[in-house]
Amino acid sequence: xxxxxxxxxxxxxxxxxxxxxxxxxxxxxxxxxxxxxxxxxxxxxxxxxxxxxxxxxxxxxxxxxxxxxxxxxxxxxxxxxxxxxxxxxxxxxxxxxxxxxxxxxxxxxxxxxxxxxxxxxxxxxxxxxxxxxxxxxxxxxxxxxxxxxxxxxxxxxxxxxxxxxxxxxxxxxxxxxxxxxxxxxxxxxxxxxxxxxxxxxxxxxxxxxxxxxxxxxxxxxxxxxxxxxxxxxxxxxxxxxxxxxxxxxxxxxxxxxxxxxxxxxxxxxxxxxxxxxxxxxxxxxxxxxxxxxxxxxxxxxxxxxxxxxxxxxxxxxxxxxxxxxxxxxxxxxxxxxxxxxxxxxxxxxxxxxxxxxxxxxxxxxxxxxxxxxxxxxxxxxxxxxxxxxxxxxxxxxxxxxxxxxxxxxxxxxxxxxxxxxxxxxxxxxxxxxxxxxxxxxxxxxxxxxxxxxxxxxxxxxxxxxxxxxxxxxxxxxxxxxxxxxxxxxxxxxxxxxxxxxxxxxxxxxxxxxxxxxxxxxxxxxxxxxxxxxxxxxxxxxxxxxxxxxxxxxxxxxxxxxxxxxxxxxxxxxxxxxxxxxxxxxxxxxxxxxxxxxxxxxxxxxxxxxxxxxxxxxxxxxxxxxxxxxxxxxxxxxxxxxxxxxxxxxxxxxxxxxxxxxxxxxxxxxxxxxxxxxxxxxxxxxxxxxxxxxxxxxxxxxxxxxxxxxxxxxxxxxxxxxxxxxxxxxxxxxxxxxxxxxxxxxxxxxxxxxxxxxxxxxxxxxxxxxxxxxxxxxxxxxxxxxxxxxxxxxx
Numbered sequence: 001x002x003x004x005x006x007x008x009x010x011x012x013x014x015x016x017x018x019x020x021x022x023x024x025x026x027x028x029x030x031x032x033x034x035x036x037x038x039x040x041x042x043x044x045x046x047x048x049x050x051x052x053x054x055x056x057x058x059x060x061x062x063x064x065x066x067x068x069x070x071x072x073x074x075x076x077x078x079x080x081x082x083x084x085x086x087x088x089x090x091x092x093x094x095x096x097x098x099x100x101x102x103x104x105x106x107x108x109x110x111x112x113x114x115x116x117x118x119x120x121x122x123x124x125x126x127x128x129x130x131x132x133x134x135x136x137x138x139x140x141x142x143x144x145x146x147x148x149x150x151x152x153x154x155x156x157x158x159x160x161x162x163x164x165x166x167x168x169x170x171x172x173x174x175x176x177x178x179x180x181x182x183x184x185x186x187x188x189x190x191x192x193x194x195x196x197x198x199x200x201x202x203x204x205x206x207x208x209x210x211x212x213x214x215x216x217x218x219x220x221x222x223x224x225x226x227x228x229x230x231x232x233x234x235x236x237x238x239x240x241x242x243x244x245x246x247x248x249x250x251x252x253x254x255x256x257x258x259x260x261x262x263x264x265x266x267x268x269x270x271x272x273x274x275x276x277x278x279x280x281x282x283x284x285x286x287x288x289x290x291x292x293x294x295x296x297x298x299x300x301x302x303x304x305x306x307x308x309x310x311x312x313x314x315x316x317x318x319x320x321x322x323x324x325x326x327x328x329x330x331x332x333x334x335x336x337x338x339x340x341x342x343x344x345x346x347x348x349x350x351x352x353x354x355x356x357x358x359x360x361x362x363x364x365x366x367x368x369x370x371x372x373x374x375x376x377x378x379x380x381x382x383x384x385x386x387x388x389x390x391x392x393x394x395x396x397x398x399x400x401x402x403x404x405x406x407x408x409x410x411x412x413x414x415x416x417x418x419x420x421x422x423x424x425x426x427x428x429x430x431x432x433x434x435x436x437x438x439x440x441x442x443x444x445x446x447x448x449x450x451x452x453x454x455x456x457x458x459x460x461x462x463x464x465x466x467x468x469x470x471x472x473x474x475x476x477x478x479x480x481x482x483x484x485x486x487x488x489x490x491x492x493x494x495x496x497x498x499x500x501x502x503x504x505x506x507x508x509x510x511x512x513x514x515x516x517x518x519x520x521x522x523x524x525x526x527x528x529x530x531x532x533x534x535x536x537x538x539x540x541x542x543x544x545x546x547x548x549x550x551x552x553x554x555x556x557x558x559x560x561x562x563x564x565x566x567x568x569x570x571x572x573x574x575x576x577x578x579x580x581x582x583x584x585x586x587x588x589x590x591x592x593x594x595x596x597x598x599x600x601x602x603x604x605x606x607x608x609x610x611x612x613x614x615x616x617x618x619x620x621x622x623x624x625x626x627x628x629x630x631x632x633x634x635x636x637x638x639x640x641x642x643x644x645x646x647x648x649x650x651x652x653x654x655x656x657x658x659x660x661x662x663x664x665x666x667x668x669x670x671x672x673x674x675x676x677x678x679x680x681x682x683x684x685x686x687x688x689x690x691x692x693x694x695x696x697x698x699x700x701x702x703x704x705x706x707x708x709x710x711x712x713x714x715x716x717x718x719x720x721x722x723x724x725x726x727x728x729x730x731x732x733x734x735x736x737x738x739x740x741x742x743x744x745x746x747x748x749x750x751x752x753x754x755x756x757x758x759x760x761x762x763x764x765x766x767x768x769x770x771x772x773x774x775x776x777x778x779x780x781x782x783x784x785x786x787x788x789x790x791x792x793x794x
Contacts, residue, residue: 041094041241042079043279044072047087054087061085065170065241066248069286071279073241092279092375094241110215110592113547121632124595126216126546128553130155131202131539132250132263132293134243135195136236137161137188137225139514140181142196142527144204144212145221152181153205153221155257158249159188160226160242167249188225190514192236197531198266199223200512202539202546208527212511215543215592216550220259222250231425238267240280247284251292260549264542265297265455266535268447270307270419271332273384275494277377281452288454288557294549296542298534299459299500300447300489302419306431308445310415311438313341313408321403321433322420328391331422331430333404335385336494338416339378342409346385348372349403358387380495401433417444417494443583445489446499454557456545456564457499459488459586460506460537461573467508470525477508477532482573484584488534491583498581502564504590506537544592551595551634559637566636567591596666598639600629603673605697608655610645622674631664639664643672652679652742654694678742682707685746695739703747704735 042062046054048070055072058064062076073094076082082091113124138145138157145153155178158167162174164187176186190196203221206213224246227238247263254261272278276285284295302308309320324331337343346358354367360383364373370391377384406416416438422430432440450457461484466476479485485507491499513529523529541564548560568588570577581587610622612629622645633639641664643657657674664670676697682690690707737745 040076040079041239042074042076042082042091043094043240043244044074044082044091045089045279045282046070046072047089050087054085057085057087058082063171066245068244068248068283071244071283071286073244090377094239110543110547113592113594114213114217121551123218124547124550124632126203126219126543127550128220128259129216129546129549130220130222130250130254130257130259130261131199131216131542131546132222132224132247132254132261133195133199133202134224134226134238134246134250134263134265134267135198136192136227136229137190137195137514138199138221138223139190139196139512139516140176140186140188140223141184142200142512142515143208144200144206144214144512144527146207147205147218148207152178153203153219154178154181154223155220156222156253157181157186157188158224158246160224160246161228162187169252170245170249189516190225191233191517192229193514193517193529194236194266194531194535195223195225196514197509197511197529198264198535198539201509201536202264202543204512208512210525210528212528214511215540216546219543219546222253222261224249230423234425237423243267244280244283247287247293247295251287254293260553261292262294262296262542262545262549264539265295265449266533266538268298268300268450270300270302270421270445270447271334271386272419272448272451273334273336273377273379273382273494274417274419274444274446274448274451275336275379275382275384276451276453276497277379277384278448281449281455284449284452285454291554291556294456294545294557294560295452295454296456296458296538296545297450297452298447298538299450299457299491300445301460301487301533301535302445302447303442303489304486305429306440307420307429308417308441308443309432309438310417310441310444312414313337313343313406313412313416314437315408315411318406318408318437319403320406320418320435320438321401322430323399323401323433324391324422324430325399325424325426325428327426328422328424328430330388330390331420331424332386332388334419335383335387335406336417337383337385337406337408338412338414339381339383340410340412340414341416343383343406344409345407347405347407348387349405351400351402360385382494419445443490444492444494446491446493447489450489451493451497451499453497456501456541456561457491457586458534458538458541458590459490459500459503459584460485460532460534461488461503461589462507463505464508464510467510467524467530469521470519470523471521475522479507482571484573485532485534488537488584491586498583498586500586501561501581502541502568502586502588502590504537504540506534507532509536511536540590544590544594547592548594548634551632563594563634563636564590567594593635595632595634598631598633598664598666599669600631600641601669601671602627602629603671605655605674605676607653607676608645608674610643610655613642613644633664633666635666637666639666643674645674653677678739680739680743680745683744683746685748687746690747695743698738698740700736700738702736703745707747 055067058074061081062074064072064074066073079091140154157176158173160173165174166172167175174187176188180186200214202214203216203219204212204214205217226242226246227236230237250263287293288295344360348356348358358374362374362376370389372387372389375386420430446457449455462479462481465479465481466474468474493499508530510524510528510530519526545560565587569591570588574585574588577585577588611619613619642661645655647654654677655674657672662670677694680695681692684690695701
């Protein structure tokens with residue numbers, strides 16, 4: 001062999017080995033149909049207005065396990081009987097889902113939040129919040145799932161793969177209580193490691209050697225183990241009905257305990273309309289809209305897998321093709337076609353060249369080498385075709401090329417879309433081939449259920465590109481820290497919504513590994529291992545949501561999303577993200593610094609006591625506070641503060657604050673002063689109460705002005721204050737007095753004859769004036785008379 005060939009082979013081996021721990025492998029049993037552990041499981045959509053009647057009818061045909069809104073999980077022998085019921089809108093078999101596969105807590109700054117202390121919180125670390133997981137299992141013996149006091153963080157484990165102790169309302173699985181977990185007698189294990197890793201990212205207490213804490217290290221855990229291993233235990237597959245049962249179980253448990261809950265779903269499928277209209281998506285949306293839970297899901301790892309195509313259909317025939325790799329027995333293809341194209345027929349051409357016509361209807365078919373079924377629904381003016389195939393071993397030894405001809409009766413300006421997914425155990429995946437009339441695209445690849453309307457979809461970026469294993473060897477994946485992961489699924493959804501909502505660290509994330517899994521060459525220690533994927537990004541966000549719920553347990557989905565979006569980071573990799581979000585980054589990189597401090601400076605009165613009330617629910621005694629108070633509050637949200645002082649213990653003293661109520665934004669600084677007021681009573685010389693009032697401490701009052709004392713005995717005689725006397729004290733000169741405590745005052749009144757004097761002077765003046773006027777008139781008259789007489793004498 002030539003040297004060049006040796007190098008090429010070496011590179012291929014290294015890349016394969018490095019990627020092995022992170023590959024997402026698809027299921028090796030039917031993508032829909034019966035679970036080997038149960039009978040036939042069906043997802044039934046019922047009429048919303050007739051839920052109770054529909055449930056009663058369904059219970060008569062089969063066993064109802066979960067009912068979430070209009071979506072019901074039913075175990076029954078006969079699908080036709082279910083479809084014949086009057087309140088049933090649709091019935092389909094349960095679909096399969098697959099996993100969506102540092103100290104990243106430093107990257108998102110959650111450690112800062114965990115350490116933060118303030119007036120109203122002692123560490124924002126998820127206290128009093130449940131994080132629910134539906135995954136491959138959890139190693140409950142791992143130290144990271146215990147609090148420092150030795151108490152297990154895990155409240156319940158419901159293991160679908162072990163029988164013997166089903167929860168109330170269910171007929172399968174084994175439910176472990178916290179006590180059983182604490183004793184170490186719970187029979188549940190995690191043989192895959194995915195679930196243990198995911199749960200640790202969100203909620204690890206960091207008690208194992210190495211101390212990798214999760215985002216919300218004080219949060220509680222409810223874990224549902226479901227699905228089963230595939231591909232020699234290298235991956236895992238989940239059943240849709242069991243996922244619904246698990247979500248229902250977690251929500252019910254959280255309600256019983258009266259605790260807020262966020263549920264993490266690091267799983268998904270590409271088969272569906274990517275429009276939020278699948279049964280699972282509608283059930284999750286219902287729970288969120290009802291305020292039962294906040295739900296976070298991995299966006300998916302399909303962006304770079306060549307598993308999505310899009311194009312425009314002209315009238316006539318358009319042919320698409322794809323490759324199914326060896327070691328594949330099941331695959332599915334989903335088509336979303338505008339109804340304007342008026343497609344009534346497809347033609348399938350498998351590798352052997354046989355042509356099979358597929359009409360526009362729901363039905364099951366077969367050929368010599370495979371069986372298939374067709375599901376069909378219309379939503380948002382689009383026909384969604386879902387074709388599921390069970391194939392034999394005939395093509396296991398090589399890639400097989402499949403073709404599908406789409407016959408459109410009309411041309412449409414809208415795009416058609418197609419997605420493919422298989423259960424292959426090969427190290428290459430199913431993939432579309434280039435062709436005329438369509439392109440292979442990484443857009444519209446956000447998986448289901450992350451594409452639901454009210455589920456927070458999480459993409460992944462690189463937060464670490466190398467690590468050191470337990471042997472001291474450095475291992476690198478050759479990525480640039482900060483860039484989006486190439487596999488991280490892109491939006492938007494097919495009905496035009498921006499997804500993902502946010503991106504979080506997804507490569508390479510070091511977190512807990514099950515202790516029962518032998519140490520591998522890429523493990524950091526017997527306690528920790530690295531993994532990649534949006535599966536790892538999603539629990540980062542679930543952990544941050546737990547921090548938010550700790551601060552505001554009743555917060556709505558819309559408010560949570562608003563906080564995540566407005567606190568998300570931009571950098572040179574994201575660029576400036578538009579206000580409406582990005583189909584790659586969502587609204588940016590996750591930032592766990594979801595809050596800020598409001599600073600209050602309080603000048604307290606030495607004798608005052610009372611309470612400070614935050615947002616009408618958090619109450620803390622004023623006696624326990626210093627003069628400077630830091631209040632932690634969620635970013636972009638106002639904090640309402642009310643000061644309530646105790647004024648019941650003394651009759652003549654009361655306290656007040658300025659201001660008494662205030663609304664503050666994060667980062668604000670406010671000054672509050674608490675003062676005393678004293679009761680002041682004013683009496684006349686006969687000890688009759690003239691006035692009483694409250695006066696602030698050290699204020700000066702003018703008694704004469706307060707009393708308007710000029711009451712008259714009569715018009716001519718008025719009163720005035722001649723002095724003030726405190727009871728049992730000496731005379732106070734003047735009319736003003738400083739109030740330093742409760743005060744009783746007697747006024748000394750003097751008779752004031754000013755009005756009489758003024759009246760006398762006025763009257764005298766008037767009399768004199770009148771007399772003078774009289775004299776002037778008299779003088780004028782005499783003078784005029786003498787003049788007339790003189791004239792007569794001449």
